[in-house]
Amino acid sequence: MSRTFETSLEYAKEQDKQDDLRKYRDLFYIQEDSIYMDGNSLGMASKPAVEKLDEMVNRWKNEGVIAWNDLYLYAEKIGSMMAPLVNADADEVTIVGSTTSNIHQALATFYQPTEKRYKIMVDDINFPTDRYAVDSIVRLKGYDVEEAVKVIKSPDGEFIDEEAIIAGMTDDVAVILLPTVLYRSAQIIDMKRLAEEAHKRGIYIGFDLCHAIGAIEMDFKEVQPDFAVWCTYKYLNGGFGSCAGLYINRKHFEMMPGLNGWFGNKNATQFQLKQEFEHEKNASGWQIGTPSVFNMAPLEGSLEVFNELGMPRIREKSLHITAYLMYLIDTKLKKFGYSYGNSTVDEKRGGHVCLQHDEAYRIAAALRDNGVVPDFREPNVIRLAPIALYTSYEEVYLVVEILEKIVKEKIYENYSAERTAVV
Ligand SMILES: *Cc1c(COP(=O)(O)O)cnc(C)c1O
Numbered sequence: 206m207s208r209t210f211e212t213s214l215e216y217a218k219e220q221d222k223q224d225d226l227r228k229y230r231d232l233f234y235i236q237e238d239s240i241y242m243d244g245n246s247l248g249m250a251s252k253p254a255v256e257k258l259d260e261m262v263n264r265w266k267n268e269g270v271i272a273w274n275d276l277y278l279y280a281e282k283i284g285s286m287m288a289p290l291v292n293a294d295a296d297e298v299t300i301v302g303s304t305t306s307n308i309h310q311a312l313a314t315f316y317q318p319t320e321k322r323y324k325i326m327v328d329d330i331n332f333p334t335d336r337y338a339v340d341s342i343v344r345l346k347g348y349d350v351e352e353a354v355k356v357i358k359s360p361d362g363e364f365i366d367e368e369a370i371i372a373g374m375t376d377d378v379a380v381i382l383l384p385t386v387l388y389r390s391a392q393i394i395d396m397k398r399l400a401e402e403a404h405k406r407g408i409y410i411g412f413d414l415c416h417a418i419g420a421i422e423m424d425f426k427e428v429q430p431d432f433a434v435w436c437t438y439k440y441l442n443g444g445f446g447s448c449a450g451l452y453i454n455r456k457h458f459e460m461m462p463g464l465n466g467w468f469g470n471k472n473a474t475q476f477q478l479k480q481e482f483e484h485e486k487n488a489s490g491w492q493i494g495t496p497s498v499f500n501m502a503p504l505e506g507s508l509e510v511f512n513e514l515g516m517p518r519i520r521e522k523s524l525h526i527t528a529y530l531m532y533l534i535d536t537k538l539k540k541f542g543y544s545y546g547n548s549t550v551d552e553k554r555g556g557h558v559c560l561q562h563d564e565a566y567r568i569a570a571a572l573r574d575n576g577v578v579p580d581f582r583e584p585n586v587i588r589l590a591p592i593a594l595y596t597s598y599e600e601v602y603l604v605v606e607i608l609e610k611i612v613k614e615k616i617y618e619n620y621s622a623e624r625t626a627v628v
Contacts, residue, residue: 210532220598233595245557245590248442253506261502286508292424296487307434308338313463326355386416386555420556443504458486466493522593533605541612557590567617
């Protein structure tokens with residue numbers, strides 16, 4: 206979509222006035238003198254999230270184990286609140302563990318290698334934990350990584366080539382695991398097309414939604430992936446290490462989950478504590494142990510906001526404010542050596558802007574000292590995420606002003622290029 210913007214501060218302020226999501230910003234713990242641009246790594250704390258956490262702490266204090274009478278089903282509740290974000294049925298989504306452990310669970314279920322079909326196909330630029338999980342599961346089944354992990358190389362190290370993925374769907378591939386939005390370039394993969402192509406060839410396909418969930422609209426009724434995983438502490442603002450999402454397509458509810466535990470047992474017989482495992486025939490059958498209530502409670506508060514607003518409105522602002530940031534990069538920052546690695550096409554771009562500069566590491570360090578929280582990714586990327594729910598247009602304007610100053614006045618030269626901090 207073509208949009209027109211202006212370069213002035215007044216324009217940014219006017220956009221904020223017209224922003225119909227503006228009132229949601231007040232729900233967040235916006236820090237004075239700090240512009241938070243790292244919501245794609247760890248979303249900001251919000252009042253509804255903290256209230257739910259407090260509520261759970263109080264239930265622990267006041268009720269003890271009695272609270273368990275309803276909280277043992279808390280994962281079902283939170284799962285059903287996440288389902289609308291991907292347009293899945295409530296019983297197709299559960300919340301458990303971490304993204305990585307959910308990849309292990311999904312692959313333990315769907316990767317059933319045979320003599321002819323024994324490969325897992327991946328790309329080579331996804332966030333590496335996915336690859337570590339894939340490699341280890343292949344080893345567990347007795348294969349060498351070299352023989353059983355099929356890696357489709359990115360032509361440029363930035364984007365996944367969907368044609369190459371489809372060409373790689375040979376008869377020896379059992380399962381495909383791909384990101385939906387790439388964590389660096391924010392590329393959106395065409396899940397529907399790839400799922401159709403995979404299924405035509407009898408291959409299972411699953412997606413990692415970490416940078417997509419809460420950022421873009423998704424429709425799993427249409428895509429029909431076999432499984433999906435996602436974290437909830439990035440765009441969903443669930444807090445440090447909040448539990449992760451797991452989607453299992455209902456056509457697979459009869460499958461035996463790869464990793465079993467008592468919370469995957471049928472609710473009706475779980476507390477009878479029989480020695481025989483009877484799996485619940487929906488996504489909660491893929492749970493393993495006792496749900497981490499404190500790591501889900503903030504999410505309950507946060508998801509209320511998402512469900513009140515709906516993804517279309519969130520995405521609309523996200524597209525507009527990221528396009529505004531890209532416009533300012535084009536008009537104000539190009540001459541200082543900055544560029545961006547995103548697609549300018551709405552359908553191909555997730556929720557963050559991938560700013561590039563040869564001095565990105567030192568610029569990121571200088572940003573931190575100048576009141577901006579950025580996020581650096583090797584070797585030359587600063588990810589900037591103007592978040593629909595809480596970032597203002599004025600903040601985006603100010604970040605660009607600071608980026609300009611850091612290079613123009615050579616402020617970054619005061620910083621060492623030696624890698625130290627985590628963010
Ligand atoms: C953030 C992220 C993860 C994180 O995995 P955890 O197990 O939740 O720590 C995994 N995959 C991708 C693509 C990510 O962006």
